[in-house]
Amino acid sequence: xxxxxxxxxxxxxxxxxxxxxxxxxxxxxxxxxxxxxxxxxxxxxxxxxxxxxxxxxxxxxxxxxxxxxxxxxxxxxxxxxxxxxxxxxxxxxxxxxxxxxxxxxxxxxxxxxxxxxxxxxxxxxxxxxxxxxxxxxxxxxxxxxxxxxxxxxxxxxxxxxxxxxxxxxxxxxxxxxxxxxxxxxxxxxxxxxxx
Amino acid sequence: xxxxxxxxxxxxxxxxxxxxxxxxxxxxxxxxxxxxxxxxxxxxxxxxxxxxxxxxxxxxxxxxxxxxxxxxxxxxxxxxxxxxxxxxxxxxxxxxxxxxxxxxxxxxxxxxxxxxxxxxxxxxxxxxxxxxxxxxxxxxxxxxxxxxxxxxxxxxxxxxxxxxxxxxxxxxxxxxxxxxxxxxxxxxxxxxxxxxxxxxxxxxxxxxxxxxxxxxxxxxxxxxxxxxxxxxxxxxxxxxxxxxxxxxxxxxxxxxxxxxxxxxxxxxxxxxxxxxxxxxxxxxxxxxxxxxxxxxxxxxxxxxxxxxxxxxxxxxxxxxxxxxxxxxxxxxxxxxxxxxxxxxxxxxxxxxxxxxxxxxxxxxxxxxxxxxxxxxxxxxxxxxxxxxxxxxxxxxxxxxxxxxxxxxxxxxxxxxxxxxxxxxxxxx
Numbered sequence: 001x002x003x004x005x006x007x008x009x010x011x012x013x014x015x016x017x018x019x020x021x022x023x024x025x026x027x028x029x030x031x032x033x034x035x036x037x038x039x040x041x042x043x044x045x046x047x048x049x050x051x052x053x054x055x056x057x058x059x060x061x062x063x064x065x066x067x068x069x070x071x072x073x074x075x076x077x078x079x080x081x082x083x084x085x086x087x088x089x090x091x092x093x094x095x096x097x098x099x100x101x102x103x104x105x106x107x108x109x110x111x112x113x114x115x116x117x118x119x120x121x122x123x124x125x126x127x128x129x130x131x132x133x134x135x136x137x138x139x140x141x142x143x144x145x146x147x148x149x150x151x152x153x154x155x156x157x158x159x160x161x162x163x164x165x166x167x168x169x170x171x172x173x174x175x176x177x178x179x180x181x182x183x184x185x186x187x188x189x190x191x192x193x194x195x
Numbered sequence: 196x197x198x199x200x201x202x203x204x205x206x207x208x209x210x211x212x213x214x215x216x217x218x219x220x221x222x223x224x225x226x227x228x229x230x231x232x233x234x235x236x237x238x239x240x241x242x243x244x245x246x247x248x249x250x251x252x253x254x255x256x257x258x259x260x261x262x263x264x265x266x267x268x269x270x271x272x273x274x275x276x277x278x279x280x281x282x283x284x285x286x287x288x289x290x291x292x293x294x295x296x297x298x299x300x301x302x303x304x305x306x307x308x309x310x311x312x313x314x315x316x317x318x319x320x321x322x323x324x325x326x327x328x329x330x331x332x333x334x335x336x337x338x339x340x341x342x343x344x345x346x347x348x349x350x351x352x353x354x355x356x357x358x359x360x361x362x363x364x365x366x367x368x369x370x371x372x373x374x375x376x377x378x379x380x381x382x383x384x385x386x387x388x389x390x391x392x393x394x395x396x397x398x399x400x401x402x403x404x405x406x407x408x409x410x411x412x413x414x415x416x417x418x419x420x421x422x423x424x425x426x427x428x429x430x431x432x433x434x435x436x437x438x439x440x441x442x443x444x445x446x447x448x449x450x451x452x453x454x455x456x457x458x459x460x461x462x463x464x465x466x467x468x469x470x471x472x473x474x475x476x477x478x479x480x481x482x483x484x485x486x487x488x489x490x491x492x493x494x495x496x497x498x499x500x501x502x503x504x505x506x507x508x509x510x511x512x513x514x515x516x517x518x519x520x521x522x523x524x525x526x527x528x529x530x531x532x533x534x535x536x537x538x539x540x541x542x543x544x545x546x547x548x549x550x551x552x553x554x555x556x557x558x559x560x561x562x563x564x565x566x567x568x569x570x571x572x573x574x575x576x577x578x579x580x581x582x583x584x585x586x587x588x589x590x591x592x593x594x595x596x597x598x599x600x601x602x603x604x605x606x607x608x609x610x611x612x613x614x615x616x617x618x619x620x621x622x623x
Contacts, residue, residue: 012305012307014304014305014306015303015304015305016238016305016361017268017287017289017296017298017305017361019305020298020305020306020307021304021305021306021307022306022307023307026310027307027310027311029310030294030310030311030312030313031310032310033309033310034297034308034309034310034343034344034345035307035308035309035310035345036308036345036346036347037306039349048310111346115331115346115347115348116348118347118348118349119348119349119351121301121349122301122348122349122350122351125301125302126301126302126304157404157405158351158352158405159348159351159386159405160385160386160387160403160404160405160480161386162388162403163404164401184387184542184544185542185543186331186542187346188346189332189334189344189345189346190345190346191309191310191343191344191345192344
């Protein structure tokens with residue numbers, strides 16, 4: 001049909017390749033494309049090309065968010081509020097969604113965030129870093145230095161990100177949003193699809 | 196740059212070799228009939244204990260099933276931790292479900308990175324599997340056909356490669372042969388720092404924290420109100436800033452400078468000074484550049500009249516060079532959509548506008564060129580105004596095998612190593 005972005009929960013324990021962490025609903029369909037996880041948080045961003053019946057069946061699930069097919073469309077008005085709330089259901093900081101941004105920019109925001117969280121997973125280990133919405137609002141000066149502040153900074157520095165904007169009163173959600181933006185213009189690869 | 200090859204051409208043995216020292220972290224893989232063979236039921240992981248020089252590398256092996264039977268997956272790994280820790284990227288072919296697969300394994304937890312791709316295995320047939328990692332791009336090919344390309348930042352810095360397979364029960368054989376691995380010779384963009392604020396006569400840039408020894412730091416500056424070059428220095432107390440090229444259009448100056456990083460360069464502050472009226476700039480860090488002598492080539496300067504948003508083509512001479520374009524101007528106009536023919540798109544690393552004084556702007560873009568050839572004209576988009584532009588390329592360090600420079604084929608690999616090695620950079 002056409003390339004589309006979906007945010008879906010993760011399934012799988014990761015204990016073996018046959019029970020790898022993988023995107024719910026979509027993995028079993030084997031559509032062309034690929035995905036990225038939200039670090040060790042149990043959420044995937046999938047960029048895949050499914051058939052119309054597959055798309056319909058996946059989107060029908062309440063725990064799935066699908067971007068519009070047209071990524072040049074802009075998000076405005078009440079859709080901004082709705083999108084923010086939908087993202088926060090997945091513990092994705094919703095304040096990265098701003099009035100007038102394109103769907104492509106919104107997708108790239110999520111992808112940039114997920115890439116930082118992957119790096120954090122690599123530094124921090126297999127731990128769900130954001131397990132409640134409240135943790136997004138935690139201030140930096142209340143985040144335990146060891147291991148979390150140390151890991152957050154090490155992960156950022158390892159991919160060349162600036163952390164000088166972080167002060168004691170910076171919320172974790174603001175830190176993550178900033179890191180998502182620092183991905184810059186680089187391409188995200190979803191198989192033959194680029195975002 | 197390191198190249199590892201393994202023939203497994205030795206007498207039957209419990210110890211893998213003979214060319215390299217192997218460590219079996221999980222299960223048992225032996226030499227049988229001049230091939231590496233999975234011995235046990237369950238998973239097995241073996242790695243060469245020699246580090247590659249860079250985490251931009253590939254591994255490749257010929258895979259063979261003597262009988263397609265039962266649950267089995269057969270593959271190779273890259274960016275393996277140099278220890279028993281089960282952290283690596285893996286591509287394999289699962290003959291029981293007729294698919295090729297791509298995984299990340301971190302501390303023994305597997306994550307699928309892509310949709311499985313249909314692939315039917317035949318018994319007694321050789322398949323060449325190659326797994327590549329360049330920056331955040333992880334890709335895999337089977338028999339030179341690309342099956343996967345994903346973005347993943349989880350594992351960085353690991354320098355070992357090896358074998359991994361898994362099967363439910365014995366009764367058939369999974370073999371590897373002609374294993375090889377090497378650093379991928381190309382320049383990579385590591386990080387960038389753009390100027391900030393509305394600077395006038397001087398500006399400072401803090402070199403990104405991720406900078407490591409032998410990276411090349413490239414700084415670009417626009418002197419909005421005079422034709423003179425600036426003074427460029429930093430507070431490291433070692434190393435020097437050398438000009439790649441500068442030029443002026445009679446009113447303003449554009450200059451590009453480089454310095455080879457040491458282990459102490461990260462976090463140091465570059466100061467550009469002796470500007471007039473308005474200034475701006477930024478610095479990008481590149482890894483994988485030529486280790487001795489000038490790491491750049493082909494630098495050309497142009498003054499462009501209003502409406503001319505084109506810089507003449509340059510021609511890198513080595514595959515994997517980083518094509519660079521810096522554009523500067525005295526008005527504070529944004530630069531965007533930097534492009535060429537090869538590569539098609541240059542990624543904008545920074546574009547900083549200063550409204551200090553009579554305003555100035557400086558933008559830098561770059562991208563890897565897979566095959567050395569003319570770039571075609573370098574272009575960009577902006578509101579019409581006179582500009583200055585400098586184009587050049589950063590030269591990659593190339594492999595040294597057996598003490599002599601290696602000749603590269605047109606796909607970027609040493610001659611004699613072409614089998615099954617389709618080259619698709621997708622480096623971003």
